[in-house]
Amino acid sequence: xxxxxxxxxxxxxxxxxxxxxxxxxxxxxxxxxxxxxxxxxxxxxxxxxxxxxxxxxxxxxxxxxxxxxxxxxxxxxxxxxxxxxxxxxxxxxxxxxxxxxxxxxxxxxxxxx
Amino acid sequence: xxxxxxxxxxxxxxxxxxxxxxxxxxxxxxxxxxxxxxxxxxxxxxxxxxxxxxxxxxxxxxxxxxxxxxxxxxxxxxxxxxxxxxxxxxxxxxxxxxxxxxxxxxxxxxxxxxx
Numbered sequence: 001x002x003x004x005x006x007x008x009x010x011x012x013x014x015x016x017x018x019x020x021x022x023x024x025x026x027x028x029x030x031x032x033x034x035x036x037x038x039x040x041x042x043x044x045x046x047x048x049x050x051x052x053x054x055x056x057x058x059x060x061x062x063x064x065x066x067x068x069x070x071x072x073x074x075x076x077x078x079x080x081x082x083x084x085x086x087x088x089x090x091x092x093x094x095x096x097x098x099x100x101x102x103x104x105x106x107x108x109x110x111x112x113x
Numbered sequence: 114x115x116x117x118x119x120x121x122x123x124x125x126x127x128x129x130x131x132x133x134x135x136x137x138x139x140x141x142x143x144x145x146x147x148x149x150x151x152x153x154x155x156x157x158x159x160x161x162x163x164x165x166x167x168x169x170x171x172x173x174x175x176x177x178x179x180x181x182x183x184x185x186x187x188x189x190x191x192x193x194x195x196x197x198x199x200x201x202x203x204x205x206x207x208x209x210x211x212x213x214x215x216x217x218x219x220x221x222x223x224x225x226x227x228x
Contacts, residue, residue: 033215035218039121040121040220041220042202042218042219042220042221043157043202043218044218045215045216045217048215058215090156090157092156097214097215098145098206098207098214099144099145099164099206099214100145101147101159101162102216103159104149104156104157104158105156106155106156107154107155107156
């Protein structure tokens, strides 16, 4: 398995509170991604990073921000969590962009109550 | 987890039979395709990929077929086993830079293998 660790694996938080999810990789891959997975929607891209301090929006970026200060870490922040952000969040990494597979972490189940 | 399987098309097969999972992709410019397998409570796992200059590619017990004319992708699993029970996703992207190079996922098909 690719060296990807997501933390925490499970979290319950209250509406309006800030939440940060962490993705750590040991593969030295340039590209890192955050997806959310919901029933009926499959995997949707939130944000991605193409290098340290280089990030861009994905399909469903509203309400989320990201940061990448080191190659190995990619943080996803919900500034003020809402119930619609209850989901399973996956981090993924890839060596290059396009024409290659992405490797996924084990996921973080986030519940906003 | 288990909630991933809700609202998904489901394919139920007998152990030992062959399975065919289909996917219609959306972008005619896509030139790279992947199949992922996701078991309950785990992240998606790469199975096999194919580039648009190919019609067929075989792996161990799996074959991917690509029909660019109708934008259709299929995954064939030979001699399906209980361990193949999972949700299967197709994904597409292009060689283009920027957001074009990001993978776009289909909604998935749940494969259930009966012993």
